[in-house]
Amino acid sequence: MKAKATRRIRQVTQIASFGLFMALFVQAVYLGQSPLASDLFYRFDPLIAATAMFAGRAIKAGLLYSLVTIAASILFGRVWCGWVCPFGSVLEWLTPKYARNEITDKWRVVKFLLFFILIFAAVLGNQSGAFLDPISLLTRTMTTVLWPGLRFLVYGLEGFLYRFDFLWPALDAVNTNVLLPLFQGIESVFIASLPVFIFFAIVIALNRIAERFWCRYLCPLGGFLGLVSRFAVVRREVTKDCISCDRCSKVCPTGTIDAAKGYASDPAECTVCYDCMAECPVNAIAFDRHFPLWKSAQSQEYDPHRRQVILAAAGTLGGVALAGIEPIRRRDPVRLIRPPGATLTNFTTVCMRCGECVRVCPTQGLQPSLIEGGWQNLFTPRLVPRIGYCSYNCDACIRTCPTGAIPHISKEAKQKTPIGLASINTDRCLPWAYDTLCSVCEEMCPLPEKAITLEEVKISAKDGQPMTIFRPRVLRDLCIGCGVCEYHCPVGGEAAIQVQTLPSTNTFISGV
Amino acid sequence: MSDENELNRRDFLIKAGLIGAGVYLAGCAKQSAMPLPTPFSDVIPVTPQTTGALDVKPAETIEPATGTAYLSVARGEDAAEITRRAIAAIGGMERFVKNGANVIIKPNICTDYYTYEFAATTNPVVVGTLVSLVMAAGAARVRVMDNPFGGTAQSAYKRSGIEDAVKDAGGEMEVMNQNKFRKAEIPDGLDIREWSFYKDILDADVVINVPIAKNHGTTRLTLGAKNLMGTILNRGQIHANIHQRIADLVSRVKPALTVVDAVRILMNNGPTGGNLDDVKLLNTVIACADIVAADSYGATLFGFKGSDIGYIKAAADMGLGTLDLSSIKIEEISV
Numbered sequence: 002m003k004a005k006a007t008r009r010i011r012q013v014t015q016i017a018s019f020g021l022f023m024a025l026f027v028q029a030v031y032l033g034q035s036p037l038a039s040d041l042f043y044r045f046d047p048l049i050a051a052t053a054m055f056a057g058r059a060i061k062a063g064l065l066y067s068l069v070t071i072a073a074s075i076l077f078g079r080v081w082c083g084w085v086c087p088f089g090s091v092l093e094w095l096t097p098k099y100a101r102n103e104i105t106d107k108w109r110v111v112k113f114l115l116f117f118i119l120i121f122a123a124v125l126g127n128q129s130g131a132f133l134d135p136i137s138l139l140t141r142t143m144t145t146v147l148w149p150g151l152r153f154l155v156y157g158l159e160g161f162l163y164r165f166d167f168l169w170p171a172l173d174a175v176n177t178n179v180l181l182p183l184f185q186g187i188e189s190v191f192i193a194s195l196p197v198f199i200f201f202a203i204v205i206a207l208n209r210i211a212e213r214f215w216c217r218y219l220c221p222l223g224g225f226l227g228l229v230s231r232f233a234v235v236r237r238e239v240t241k242d243c244i245s246c247d248r249c250s251k252v253c254p255t256g257t258i259d260a261a262k263g264y265a266s267d268p269a270e271c272t273v274c275y276d277c278m279a280e281c282p283v284n285a286i287a288f289d290r291h292f293p294l295w296k297s298a299q300s301q302e303y304d305p306h307r308r309q310v311i312l313a314a315a316g317t318l319g320g321v322a323l324a325g326i327e328p329i330r331r332r333d334p335v336r337l338i339r340p341p342g343a344t345l346t347n348f349t350t351v352c353m354r355c356g357e358c359v360r361v362c363p364t365q366g367l368q369p370s371l372i373e374g375g376w377q378n379l380f381t382p383r384l385v386p387r388i389g390y391c392s393y394n395c396d397a398c399i400r401t402c403p404t405g406a407i408p409h410i411s412k413e414a415k416q417k418t419p420i421g422l423a424s425i426n427t428d429r430c431l432p433w434a435y436d437t438l439c440s441v442c443e444e445m446c447p448l449p450e451k452a453i454t455l456e457e458v459k460i461s462a463k464d465g466q467p468m469t470i471f472r473p474r475v476l477r478d479l480c481i482g483c484g485v486c487e488y489h490c491p492v493g494g495e496a497a498i499q500v501q502t503l504p505s506t507n508t509f510i511s512g513v
Numbered sequence: 514m515s516d517e518n519e520l521n522r523r524d525f526l527i528k529a530g531l532i533g534a535g536v537y538l539a540g541c542a543k544q545s546a547m548p549l550p551t552p553f554s555d556v557i558p559v560t561p562q563t564t565g566a567l568d569v570k571p572a573e574t575i576e577p578a579t580g581t582a583y584l585s586v587a588r589g590e591d592a593a594e595i596t597r598r599a600i601a602a603i604g605g606m607e608r609f610v611k612n613g614a615n616v617i618i619k620p621n622i623c624t625d626y627y628t629y630e631f632a633a634t635t636n637p638v639v640v641g642t643l644v645s646l647v648m649a650a651g652a653a654r655v656r657v658m659d660n661p662f663g664g665t666a667q668s669a670y671k672r673s674g675i676e677d678a679v680k681d682a683g684g685e686m687e688v689m690n691q692n693k694f695r696k697a698e699i700p701d702g703l704d705i706r707e708w709s710f711y712k713d714i715l716d717a718d719v720v721i722n723v724p725i726a727k728n729h730g731t732t733r734l735t736l737g738a739k740n741l742m743g744t745i746l747n748r749g750q751i752h753a754n755i756h757q758r759i760a761d762l763v764s765r766v767k768p769a770l771t772v773v774d775a776v777r778i779l780m781n782n783g784p785t786g787g788n789l790d791d792v793k794l795l796n797t798v799i800a801c802a803d804i805v806a807a808d809s810y811g812a813t814l815f816g817f818k819g820s821d822i823g824y825i826k827a828a829a830d831m832g833l834g835t836l837d838l839s840s841i842k843i844e845e846i847s848v
Contacts, residue, residue, distance in 0.1 A: 160692045
């Protein structure tokens, strides 16, 4: 009875945790109007903390909340995985009833090795694999696939219903009170949606092979917490009352209860879900303090061997070497515009690919990159001004970045820090190439002293009459590269004005 | 397998079919605003089209009541008071707003970049006062809206101070919904004969246009007529023939009342502003039922004549109002 109650509490905790995740996710785009930190889950994520601090070679105070998670794991085992992790909960809820659970235990080592690889790489200053963090995975999928997909369907339906005029009063009420607070009217499009979706779908599909496949075999955070949980104070124990009915091993979501070992389990795998205890007909299972303290759990055949760890280190070196021979090391791609202030930090080393900046960007101009910055920078954010500009009065990404890859500069500093430089293509620009009146770029420019100037030119029009037109020019010393000009440029397809990376950051020009 | 299972499959197919049909219908829905501009070659819709046009009655022409001014200019430090006096001088809000009317006020909230002191967005006190006057005149509903081009509507409404002022006065802010723009004919248009307008604005009983007078790169000034660009989609394409096209928009929207906020005017780096050195404190509000006359007076604040500004002249040429300020009765009030 007590076990069933505890299991119920665990289930409620999971729902509450996922609800909190979604609430933070939804309010993240409210641009600081809410006191809640949208990156709360990241702050409690020790994998993010460890890799960010190793790679950034600095203690990041904001990430020290993760010590709470470590402490909880030392006390109770992988409670994060079983009780808190919203991605773990999603996987639990999406487990088919007919999961086969027949995969060999050996594969459990993969998550430990992935964890070692991420740490080794971080020590070497590479964060290419950081996108495998479970919070990051769920945030990215929610940001670029699930939420915008839902929005598309909802607004599509709304658009259809708006065809019927008599429905407008009702639709207006729904739009104002429900849809606008949820979606903020942002029409989201993401270049990376399909690959992100496929990755997510594969992780979900793996649930058919084994329940919580990701958590058992792959999750590097699970690996980290598993290693810590080997020293857990409170552990699952089976008493002599056990009648070997096998029910516990059947319900165990991580499949760690081994009939051959007297229904014992590995604290590195157990998520403390209480399912086994609730199912036990004779109360032969207990989660008890384990004495003597600090004694490591019994080693398992799938624990990482020394040789495997050495191999992981060697593999990491190989991966880092591969990253080192990508062209990105020599030159910045001309359209790889990073979030504001990123030119001030060693951005790709500190960026965790967590996608929180992408989520909060109110214009949705920040996009998780694919291979625009090389394979090693997969899912790092970049500004695509044709999709959305860097809004002059917004510093949402600056305030939300959990690792400081986007440095925490003031809004005034942000408004003066160039992220790129606009450049006009005079072969496409209407006043330049078509002798047509247009000044949209100049009009949009948000700077107190406009970075686009209009030059008055007298020309003769097609009918021979004299005519005055205004040709825009970019003032290089004023432009901050926000891209609002490119976004609004009325020329179809590629804009006639485009933001490119700053010339000064180009190692080729600076002669390095 | 039992019959039960087959029925389940059938159920599934029926449900899937219904959902599929729903999705298909949703896919047929009118596309919302383009995320990216269309090619330039598509810019000029020369042939008037009648499909999807709205059946909207033309705005009533309002004859100035006897004894009242055609145009009023109020000056003074209290923005609320000069707004009230300017409206009173042209016959009071009751002249425009009947009991139970559905009113939309269209200020200029172009971006969320700066607060109203920078004179890029309409003064919130002027807007709030107008909302109070409209409510007092017995309007059933007062909505205030604009379609900012920089930052989100929500943040621009807040930052401009207009949201708070409107809510305090008992009005509503509406975030303009992409689904509520409809193609509408412009029967009197000379260049454009059809455009996508915000349907509620065309349908409203009374539209009150509340521009702020400020500098603008191509058109020199943005005033009442230019402010109507916030009522349409595809603004970028207006620029190709901006003066005539703005005049064409005026011929369709026909606001009942134009109140030019010249409490602060922006002399340079418009329309977005950002530099207090470019701002001039005039403490002036202009009110007139005739948008051309209002704009024409507004132009004089910058040392121009109405005929110097292309779209004002184009609107006058179309017979949409009076350009010649010497021919109308102007009441100047100092508070």
